[in-house]
Amino acid sequence: MYYKGFYHLFYQYNPKAAYWGNIVWAHSVSKDLINWLPLEPAIVPSRPFDKYGCWSGSATILPGDRPVIIYTGIINEKPDPGHQVQNYAIPANYSDPYLQKWIKPDNNPIIKPVHENVSSFRDPTTAWFNNGHWKLIVGSKRDHRGIAYLYRSRDFIKWTKAKHPFHTKKHTGMWECPDFYPIGTNGSGDDVKYVFKASLDMTKFDYYTIGSYDLVKDKYIPDNTSVDGWAGLRYDYGNFYASKTFFDPIKNRRILWGWANESSTKTEDIAKGWAGIQLIPRKVWLDPSGLKLLQWPITELDRLRGQKIELSNVKIIKGETLEVKGINVVQNEYKPSFGAFVDVDLTEKKLSLRSLIDHSVIESFAEGGRTVISSRVYPTLAINENAHLHLFNNGSEIITIERLSAWSMKTAHIN
Known part of the structure; x- marks a missing residue:
């Protein structure tokens, strides 16, 4: 309240x-x-x-x-x-x-x-x-x-x-x-x-x-x-x-x-x-x-944003992985344990996703918040200096990242 x-x-x-x-x-x-x-x-x-x-x-x-x-x-x-x-x-x-x-x-x-x-x-x-x-x-x-x-x-x-x-x-x-x-x-x-x-x-x-x-x-x-x-x-x-x-x-x-x-x-x-x-x-x-x-x-939450990296019109072919450099990544060892459907019109062949990545939790918002998944994640290898952010394509066709924005995040004062 x-x-x-x-x-x-x-x-x-x-x-x-x-x-x-x-x-x-x-x-x-x-x-x-x-x-x-x-x-x-x-x-x-x-x-x-x-x-x-x-x-x-x-x-x-x-x-x-x-x-x-x-x-x-x-x-x-x-x-x-x-x-x-x-x-x-x-x-x-x-x-x-x-x-x-x-x-x-x-x-x-x-x-x-x-x-x-x-x-x-x-x-x-x-x-x-x-x-x-x-x-x-x-x-x-x-x-x-x-x-x-x-x-x-x-x-x-x-x-x-x-x-x-x-x-x-x-x-x-x-x-x-x-x-x-x-x-x-x-x-x-x-x-x-x-x-x-x-x-x-x-x-x-x-x-x-x-x-x-x-x-x-x-x-x-x-x-x-x-x-x-x-x-x-x-x-x-x-x-x-x-x-x-x-x-x-x-x-x-x-x-x-x-x-x-x-x-x-x-x-x-x-x-x-x-x-x-x-x-x-x-x-x-x-x-x-x-x-x-x-x-x-x-x-x-945007007030905690720090260093920003932007990419645009990046094509990724089938099986390719592209590292996003220039920001601090606290962890990146996520194996999906949950899934959900997203109600979206694919005639324009576009999808949007926003993810919040913290030390032990990831929150992802698909298509402007139509579907949301949060997961507890306790990485053991890909943490701190060993953590990296990548874009990848596990599909069967070339995909285009029209716009990517990524930020390092400052630490909030919490309990």
Whole structure:
């Protein structure tokens, strides 16, 4: 969220080890979404209503510029993975732009499962307001049916569950970290279409649909061109999970931020000393067709660009490799482990690709962000001075690189 001159990132973090457990709400702030200042954790287990964990949730800014966090608390370790309720926290000092201290009021929890699955009842969304009520959704499941329950409140304290789910789909399993938001063709809050996203616990991938919001029935209806579940659209076809969006009021855009999970084992993560990383924030907006979303790295990333190399109209024959010299390459030992289709008109026989290459992650955006793949990469040979950037042609015809721009990148200030 954005508050008093700072972007605030709250994220799930284990301060004791490089694996799941001991979860707190870590907290960092930024002026530009690229350089970050770490602060003390905002929320840690300390009360009976979150004794065994402070799991994911969302922040909402209420009228009067008053932020509030709603998060999942674990009140018992059984049934596995824990008995889940929804709590809220408020700033100790609203005049502090860093929001360094948070209070968990005594009237928590404010949303408790009654007939719902107590071990699959988590990750409340950012709330929205209409028809005299605040509304949010909580992810859940019943047997193998994914469910997003809708809750309403007039005062943000007393919440009542709607008689029907906001959205549901059989054979999709637990819906973690649901997200729901309006989207326009420019990425702003224009109510052109609505997006519903669920992180499927069964696959550890994020899937979304595009549809409409029935304000009378308080239900989400996917378009007949959008499919829920495994056969549906994905933000990213690689290491990308538990994503969250927020509306940036400063630049009038929707920002998507995802977590790159690992493909390694718990033992390997312990040896590395870390697991998981936040990817580069992306602006997201509706494709003019209205059938899918487009994504692109935020423009603030360009401030880190250094030495630039440009090539134009370079022909590469079948089997040829051409080295791009003059920039610093931190690693280049990538063997593709993911793939995806790109919806593109090939009549002009042109394709575009943008790749962000860091020490252990690569993010690639095809055709202006129509398809995106992110991968965790841990090179052992092609690193630092032994890393080189090449263009190659493994196809059957001559290709022409009409334009190539490559930059060395400066180091951002991160946690």
